[in-house]
Amino acid sequence: MTAALAVRNLGRDHGGGQAPALDGLNLDVPAGSCLALVGPSGSGKTTALRLVAGLEVPDRGDVLLDGRSVVALPPERRGVSMVFQRPLLFPHLDVLDNVAFSARVAGASRRAARAAAAPFLDLVQMGGYTTRRPGQLSGGQEQRVALARALAARPRVLLLDEAFTGLDVALREDMHELLHQLRAVLEPTVVLVTHDHAEAAALADSVAVLSGGRLLQHGDAGRIYTRPASVTVSRLLGGRNEVPGVVVGGEHRSALGRLRLPTDVAVPDGPAVLLVRQEAVVVTGPDAPGADAAGTVLAVRAAGARRALTVEVVSPGGAAVQVHAETSPGQVFTRGERVGLRLPSSAVSAVPPEDAGTEEPEIADRRTADAGRMPRTHRVASPAVPDAGVRPDAPGAPRRRNHHGDHGT
Known part of the structure; x- marks a missing residue:
């Protein structure tokens, strides 16, 4: 039941x-x-x-x-x-x-x-x-x-x-x-x-994002990653791409150029941050048809069978932005190579900018670690109690060892 x-x-x-x-x-x-x-x-x-x-x-x-x-x-x-x-x-x-x-x-x-x-x-x-x-x-x-x-x-x-x-x-x-x-x-x-964001996406029907004891967003697991409600939610879900710019008539304009936003992304005209999941960015040759932008590979690091790239895109006016992407297995790119980037509309969103001073300390730590190419890990230890519904103080409960450890919240 x-x-x-x-x-x-x-x-x-x-x-x-x-x-x-x-x-x-x-x-x-x-x-x-x-x-x-x-x-x-x-x-x-x-x-x-x-x-x-x-x-x-x-x-x-x-x-x-x-x-x-x-x-x-x-x-x-x-x-x-x-x-x-x-x-x-x-x-x-x-x-x-x-x-x-x-x-x-x-x-x-x-x-x-x-x-x-x-x-x-x-x-x-x-x-x-x-x-x-x-x-x-x-x-x-x-x-x-x-x-x-x-x-x-x-x-x-x-x-x-x-x-x-x-x-x-x-x-x-x-x-x-x-x-x-x-x-x-x-x-x-x-x-x-x-x-583990991958674990949440693989197992759950819906995902709720908490920070500071408060619920920031709750939504369908297949959607919340591509439609985060804020920059903070995107970061907490492991998103790395944040492109500052402005929205004019449903179009985001930035160093990446002009990108038409999906019809289900409702953000008013004005300053806005373009968000796109790094896993969704398609890396191609620099002259491949359908590329939304082209740039130079600044860094390459292993990400399992894939490679995580940092690509710098420079606009005709000289403005620069870095885009994070993950290659498909078997794709090989090197530092200094020119590549094209395709941003699928299903993975693109935009949200109003946030005050940088409100960033959660742990997010700031993670971003600093990412900059040093050392991913942050999390340690959570369990409370010293057995399964709820199996109470250690119940009549006839067997004696057990004590366990010690940090208590996550």
Whole structure:
């Protein structure tokens, strides 16, 4: 069974005169859909999940499942399960008993709880590991068991807090595929927190961008990247191209020349910043037909099978602008080479300029790191609690090791 999730004016204060950890969050997540929360560290993402799970108490606002408030209910009665970056399995229980734990807490016999748990291990492809202890598993296997334990509680809403962050690339891709399969079979309502923009785009139906405890934009995952509401949202979603200019009659004019804006981009005449995803910029030969601009390659760096280029475009009047692009696999360009750039209209947008003094510190740090060709990484550690709905203080709960680490918000 799944449920529509809604939060209304949800807030959580730090106290001591500090800005709120979460300030008036309003979100709707349709039943069976997946929402990704993205934003810098300290933006309120994990706080939002913990308030939905009942692991923290809001200072204001409400949490509703299918229109009914659950904010007064304890975690184990909400129908919500949460999986953290660390699996947090009970070390002295084998895999099957870890997954059976929520049923045991609910009063089921050991035999019945184990019988109920087994299908969930099969779902996460861990059916052959029932008698192993967590210490005998790899990190990816532990996370699969943690996911099975959360699902065995039969949640109406599944919360994933950086659940795949600690895995290597291949394992993360495996977990992404597993989540797609689980969604097809169980149709849970899912909310995931991630710093990985590619992960959000690959897994979520919609994306919500948070910063400073506030919601900046919430929209369809296929659209929000190409139609950000502001320069700040574009940066938080990993966008790197910002071309200053002016809009006149639906046309953006800048050092790149004159570009007709898509009809669904509504920006008034006047100063405006052209935004275009670097992944969408098509790099061609300098004289290729259909190129919107031509420039000189200033820098080339590896980006997996692709190459990330920085191209300088100089207008006839001498104004210069840098454009970031990613080549297709197999394309090779060198520093100093002349290239053409095509900007697909589906990936082009424009927004009013913002006060540079309002830039988030973490965004400024990332941009400085990018300038030095050293991409910024994010570290988020999990809170020291097991899945919501599997409470460590519940009657009969097994003893476990303490975990220590930073708490992301």
